[in-house]
Amino acid sequence: MGKEFEIVREFEVDASPEQVWAAITTGTAGWLWPMEYEPREGGAAPFGGTVTAWDPPHRLTGSVESPDAVEGQTLNQLDHLIEPREGGRSWVRYVHSGIFVDDWDNQYDGAAKHTDFYLHTLRQYLTHFTGLAATHTDVQGPEASTAEDAFEAVARALGLDGAAAEGDRMRVDLPGVGASDAVVDYRNRYFIGLRTGDALYRFFGRNAFGAPVGISVHQFAPDAPAGQEGTQKAWQGWLDGLYA
Numbered sequence: 001m002g003k004e005f006e007i008v009r010e011f012e013v014d015a016s017p018e019q020v021w022a023a024i025t026t027g028t029a030g031w032l033w034p035m036e037y038e039p040r041e042g043g044a045a046p047f048g049g050t051v052t053a054w055d056p057p058h059r060l061t062g063s064v065e066s067p068d069a070v071e072g073q074t075l076n077q078l079d080h081l082i083e084p085r086e087g088g089r090s091w092v093r094y095v096h097s098g099i100f101v102d103d104w105d106n107q108y109d110g111a112a113k114h115t116d117f118y119l120h121t122l123r124q125y126l127t128h129f130t131g132l133a134a135t136h137t138d139v140q141g142p143e144a145s146t147a148e149d150a151f152e153a154v155a156r157a158l159g160l161d162g163a164a165a166e167g168d169r170m171r172v173d174l175p176g177v178g179a180s181d182a183v184v185d186y187r188n189r190y191f192i193g194l195r196t197g198d199a200l201y202r203f204f205g206r207n208a209f210g211a212p213v214g215i216s217v218h219q220f221a222p223d224a225p226a227g228q229e230g231t232q233k234a235w236q237g238w239l240d241g242l243y244a
Helices: 017-025 104-128 150-158 227-242
Strands: 003-013 049-055 059-064 073-085 089-100 135-140 169-174 178-187 191-195 199-204 214-219
Touching (some): 017 059, 017 073, 089 104, 104 191, 135 227, 150 199, 150 227, 214 227
Antiparallel strands (some): 003 089, 059 073, 135 214, 169 178
16 A cells, blocks of 8 residues: 655755756756656656656656556656746755655655755756766665665775764775865765765665665766776775675
């Protein structure tokens, strides 16, 4: 028996409505993962869904109604409302809604916390890399990374001690890249975000929700040292070694 949910977030960002629209439609590789929307109402949306609202640069809604398309859900909808603000800024209202079919509390908790991290990454992209093409890489840890304390190993391996906080600058050895200057742009017990001059590195403590630890890399330099294949191999090796 399914149960409805709704996650609502509102924020302002130093980007125009047109820049926000581009980020959520054609630039998703820069902050989430690559997705495609057919640019019309009734067109195709990600995960086999349908575009139910297409009004650039103000309203985008995509809906998936299928028991197979999105794991653990029979309905999944993403709605974005964008309005201009003074000084070239934008106000964004984001609503993620649908129906979870089981384990509602854990599913909702995980989705809400992931939403905050994803939208933070969207703002980082809009602030520092807007309009730049991105190479997206995603890796998942082995079964051992589902352990209760698994994400703590990520922080230690990155050189983040317990006092390291958002806004701190650090020197970190990044697989496939080498020693790099980075800013800790997000940190809590579930997620870590690092920003360099040409990339966003996202670390997901999904072990808290019964899944493996994950990493996504968003590279904006056209000549990234390792390339996508090299980045994938380097970070997968890093994760596998961490939990060997």
